[in-house]
Structure formats: C-alpha cells, structure tokens
Amino acid sequence: MFDIRILLGGLHQEVNSFAPGRTTVAEYKRKQFHFGQDMIDLAANFVRCNEGADGIGGSYRVLHEAGAEIIPGGFMSAQPGSIIEQSVVDDYIEQLKKVTRENLPLDGVVLFMHGAAQSEKSDDPEGDIVVAVREIVGEDVPITVGLDLHANVSERMVRNANTISLYQRYPHIDVWETGERAARLCVGILKGEIAPKMAYVQIPMIVAASSYTTETEPFRSLMAKGHEYVKEGKLLDFSVCQMQPWLDVEGGYSSVVTIAEDAEIGAEIAKELAVGLWDMRHEFRTDLTSVDEVIRIAEKNDSGKPVILNDFADSSNAGSAGDSPEVIERVLALESDVKGLMYINDAPFVAACREAGVGNTVKANIGATISSKLYTPVPVEAQVKSLFDGVVPFHGTFVDFGPSAVVKIRNMIIVVTTQHRYNGDPCLYRAFGYDPCNFQMVVVKACTSFRAFYGPLTDLIYPSSTKGAATSDLLSLPFEKIPQSFYPFSDGEYKAEVLITK
Ligand SMILES: [Zn+2]
Known part of the structure; x- marks a missing residue:
C-alpha cells in the first residue's frame, strides 16, 4: 500500500x-x-x-x-x-x-x-x-x-x-x-x-x-x-x-x-x-461546399453510403445551440426529394408534436428558437412519426436529449430534441429508430469528432458553408479580446519563445 x-x-x-x-x-x-x-x-x-x-x-x-x-x-x-x-x-x-x-x-x-x-x-x-x-x-x-x-x-x-x-x-x-x-x-x-x-x-x-x-x-x-x-x-x-x-x-x-x-x-x-x-x-483550411450543392450531390447518391452534410457551424461540441433550420429551409426551397436524416434542437416544436400526437400533422415554425440572431425560423408542415422521452443509449452510457419527436418533412426524417447534445455518432439516429446507412444524406452537427464514428461508414463527407456560432470563417466573428495580431487576423513572422520553464 x-x-x-x-x-x-x-x-x-x-x-x-x-x-x-x-x-x-x-x-x-x-x-x-x-x-x-x-x-x-x-x-x-x-x-x-x-x-x-x-x-x-x-x-x-x-x-x-x-x-x-x-x-x-x-x-x-x-x-x-x-x-x-x-x-x-x-x-x-x-x-x-x-x-x-x-x-x-x-x-x-x-x-x-x-x-x-x-x-x-x-x-x-x-x-x-x-x-x-x-x-x-x-x-x-x-x-x-x-x-x-x-x-x-x-x-x-x-x-x-x-x-x-x-x-x-x-x-x-x-x-x-x-x-x-x-x-x-x-x-x-x-x-x-x-x-x-x-x-x-x-x-x-x-x-x-x-x-x-x-x-x-x-x-x-x-x-x-x-x-x-x-x-x-x-x-x-x-x-x-x-x-x-x-x-x-x-x-x-x-x-x-x-x-x-x-x-x-x-x-x-x-x-x-x-x-x-x-x-x-x-x-x-476547411474546404466548404454549399448546402444546395450537397443536397444536389446527395439526390444522386445511390452508393449505399450516406452523404454527410456536415453542419459544423451548429456543432453541439463547439457550443452552438443546434437550432439551425438552414438545411430544412434549403430542402424546401429546392423542392428536393432527397432521402435525408437530420437533427435539430427545438423545444417549442417538440411541444407542438406532443400536442398533435403520433400520425398527425404539425404546422409550425421550426428552428432559430435559441439562436434568433443567427437564423430565421422556417414554416413547415411535418408528420409526427414518433415521440420519445429522449433518454437514449449513447457511447455505452445514457444521454438525455429531453422530450423528443421524430417527424417527416418531404422525404426527410428529422429528430427534434429539447436538449442539444453531442450528435456526431450514428448511434444517435439509431437510438431514435433510424440507421444513417439507409439514407442518401445525413446531417451531422459536429466539428471533427464525428469522423471517428462516421468515417468507417462513409467517405462522402462534405463540410458545408452553413452559418453558426461555430463557423470556420473566424474573420466574420465579432472578436473583442483576441488580438488582431493573431493569425488569421494578420500574418507574419513568429519567433517561438519559452515563456515559462519550471
Ligand atoms: Zn476539443
């Protein structure tokens, strides 16, 4: 001892x-x-x-x-x-x-x-x-x-x-x-x-x-x-x-x-x-593809592997709220019938689904409930497929997504939660009854971590130019404390100095 x-x-x-x-x-x-x-x-x-x-x-x-x-x-x-x-x-x-x-x-x-x-x-x-x-x-x-x-x-x-x-x-x-x-x-x-x-x-x-x-x-x-x-x-x-x-x-x-x-x-x-x-x-560098382009690529995807539309700007592990409706808005605007699977965090929408009940249709706005300065809510008509208490098995433990609903909008299955949690693992969608491998396009709101879990399933991964608090366009963010002398705000010589050795 x-x-x-x-x-x-x-x-x-x-x-x-x-x-x-x-x-x-x-x-x-x-x-x-x-x-x-x-x-x-x-x-x-x-x-x-x-x-x-x-x-x-x-x-x-x-x-x-x-x-x-x-x-x-x-x-x-x-x-x-x-x-x-x-x-x-x-x-x-x-x-x-x-x-x-x-x-x-x-x-x-x-x-x-x-x-x-x-x-x-x-x-x-x-x-x-x-x-x-x-x-x-x-x-x-x-x-x-x-x-x-x-x-x-x-x-x-x-x-x-x-x-x-x-x-x-x-x-x-x-x-x-x-x-x-x-x-x-x-x-x-x-x-x-x-x-x-x-x-x-x-x-x-x-x-x-x-x-x-x-x-x-x-x-x-x-x-x-x-x-x-x-x-x-x-x-x-x-x-x-x-x-x-x-x-x-x-x-x-x-x-x-x-x-x-x-x-x-x-x-x-x-x-x-x-x-x-x-x-x-x-x-x-993050090479970005527009949301519209990813949707068009996914519509033609018959590879048996899902196209990943990586909405990292709305990543739960980078602090975003998970309430971006941008992909839904673009699918509707393009009148796309892409077979898609996605996730969004929207408590009022879940409440509307619970009120309507399984099998019924909800007409309401979706998205932008928390990040109202970043996004605009999207009016949708959604069929309620199932309702959950949101406590699901995840990485060998349990994660609480709060009361949740699964809805269908056009040909998209959408998991709607009331708590934004890590969603970079296909086990999230499986926990709600859907396997990402059965879809042409899967939306993942995570930065890089998801590659450990989705990488074995597909190589069709497209970081997308979505908006969000975790955008890769750092020059667009209103930094007040990080000095402008930092890369990427400026660029130049750097001499490494040991500040502390102890
Ligand atoms: Zn980290």
Whole structure:
C-alpha cells in the first residue's frame, strides 16, 4: 500500500463566447454534477463498467491502482455552450476550497478539466481553480492537470500547476488516457521516480476546429514527432494545443507544453513543436461546399453510403445551440426529394408534436428558437412519426436529449430534441429508430469528432458553408479580446519563445 492522499476533481466545460445565453448550473446537473462519495462512485463505475467514458475515470484508475486514498474534490461537466454564469464557477471553487482545507495535509492534486471555459467575470475559470487550490496546499504539493486539446492553457495555470497534459488526439479518442497521464505524473512525482520540468510556449494563432485532425497530415506528423521524443526518453509528456477558436478571452493562446526531466531539452522541443504548428497554419483550411450543392450531390447518391452534410457551424461540441433550420429551409426551397436524416434542437416544436400526437400533422415554425440572431425560423408542415422521452443509449452510457419527436418533412426524417447534445455518432439516429446507412444524406452537427464514428461508414463527407456560432470563417466573428495580431487576423513572422520553464 502506497500511503498517499490525492484530491481529484475538476470543472469541465467548453465555452463558445458567441453562443447565445448563459450556461447555468442546471446544464451541469443534466450532465455531470458529482460531489463527495457520489464522485468516487461515478469514477469507480467508469473503471468497472464503462472504461473510456471520461478522463476522471482514467485518473481514478491510476490513483486507485497506486493505492492512493482519493479525496473527491467534486466533478462537474456540462455540454459545450455559452458563457458560464459566475455563481456556477464561484460555487464550485468554494466547494473545492472547503474540501481541500478539510483534508489537509494532502500529498497531491489531480484536476481534470476542459480548459476553454469562460464565465461572466473570468476569462480563465480553470486558472482560477488551479490558483485556489495552490493557495491552500502550498508550493510543495504537486498539482497535475488534464485538459482538452482545445484548451486555453493560460500562463496562470502553468505557473500554478506542476504538469499539464492535453488530449493528444482529435477526434478526442484519448480522453481516458489523458486522465491517466495526468494522474501518472502526480504519482510519479510522489514516488520520487520523476522530477518533471514544464516548458510553455505561446503561439498567436487560432484556426477553425473543422480544419484539421491529428489523424491526418499535416498535424499527424507534428504529433508523431512529439511521441518520438517521448519514446526516446527526452520527454515525459507533451501537448500541442490549438485553442478552440470561438473563445474570445484576454490572454488566450494556442500553445505547446512539454514535460521533461531535463528543462533545457524540454524547452528546445517545445519551441520546435510550436514553430512546427505555426508553419503549417496555412494548411489548416476547411474546404466548404454549399448546402444546395450537397443536397444536389446527395439526390444522386445511390452508393449505399450516406452523404454527410456536415453542419459544423451548429456543432453541439463547439457550443452552438443546434437550432439551425438552414438545411430544412434549403430542402424546401429546392423542392428536393432527397432521402435525408437530420437533427435539430427545438423545444417549442417538440411541444407542438406532443400536442398533435403520433400520425398527425404539425404546422409550425421550426428552428432559430435559441439562436434568433443567427437564423430565421422556417414554416413547415411535418408528420409526427414518433415521440420519445429522449433518454437514449449513447457511447455505452445514457444521454438525455429531453422530450423528443421524430417527424417527416418531404422525404426527410428529422429528430427534434429539447436538449442539444453531442450528435456526431450514428448511434444517435439509431437510438431514435433510424440507421444513417439507409439514407442518401445525413446531417451531422459536429466539428471533427464525428469522423471517428462516421468515417468507417462513409467517405462522402462534405463540410458545408452553413452559418453558426461555430463557423470556420473566424474573420466574420465579432472578436473583442483576441488580438488582431493573431493569425488569421494578420500574418507574419513568429519567433517561438519559452515563456515559462519550471
Ligand atoms: Zn476539443
């Protein structure tokens, strides 16, 4: 038995500064809101029955196997969305501080968070959380952090954490492993096996999340280089962060973080990877096809594989509200009989369907119920095919889409929900009774993550030039805090400098 006490917890949410409304505590309670023994049960259950589900589970497993006593700091997570109400962050920090104080002395702290949060009063809530814990535990207790590849790794966070590890894959299929990496570093420090030094380099660029994956070039080679350095023993860990581009915050940057035994080597490699990312900036492009063109292509699709109309601008995982009716509007305008399958988030429309009942027709507006500044509602006549409570099996767990309806408009089957959730996996449509493989065209509202799940089904994927809070046209967004000196607002020379090495 290795006699250590480690605090585990975190607040996990990606924010889109341009998404309408505010994220309230209700959004967390709908997804993950676990404190005390409940948080331990959540993590332990991930280990027992649903490995891979979440990073907090990965951290838990490593800490548990190391024989640590795990102190639950509280874990809450919400669907990506709008700026967080300040009280949500304040309450979490107060709770975390209380647990930290009550459990002193602690040997270590592991925090698993997203890293791209923003609240009403803070551009760096995760930094606030790390600082709050650091102030209580003191300088000698290691704090290791796991974050999303799209985090805003802030200078404060780096100064107050011992190590920071981001997902290394996009689509994010290494969330669990990232939780493990963060925990392993903490255990390694406490066992005296490693004495990691972190190097941090900022990169003044943001690019659309739809424009790259780590599984394809050029990003793949850059990540491979980092992995090679780990294999050679030069690095213990590395992260290349492309800050999510719809986050308008002071001090936000893309960045590289390396963790090495030798500070000098870590710093050199951090600079090399940062320059590598900067140098490939022009290659991060999203080639777009208009909605009309995708519909026309899909009408002729008899390949047996669905054409994917990728409406990433309305992506649930990039904070959009999922209420864009743009594709429906174009199908109606073109009088298209394309056999299509799509998803939209529209609570009033679901209510109308429930009132009408299965088999009946609803005449109402659809879409733009939340994003009224971005879209215009579309008047439709829809046949109600089925009604659901919306709690459906998803990725080995259950996801609550809220009361939902499936309707038919022309030749389109449309899943209408009252909660916007991740929909980049064909299991969503299957859960509502329809297989994407039986359609000419499937609308997917997700950025890049969906390629992990739809890629095996079809290569007919068309990122489309739709409007939305997660548009790839970053120049069209009203940034106020990200400096105009950043790429793509301007372009020029970049000299990588190690801002922090510690
Ligand atoms: Zn991400």
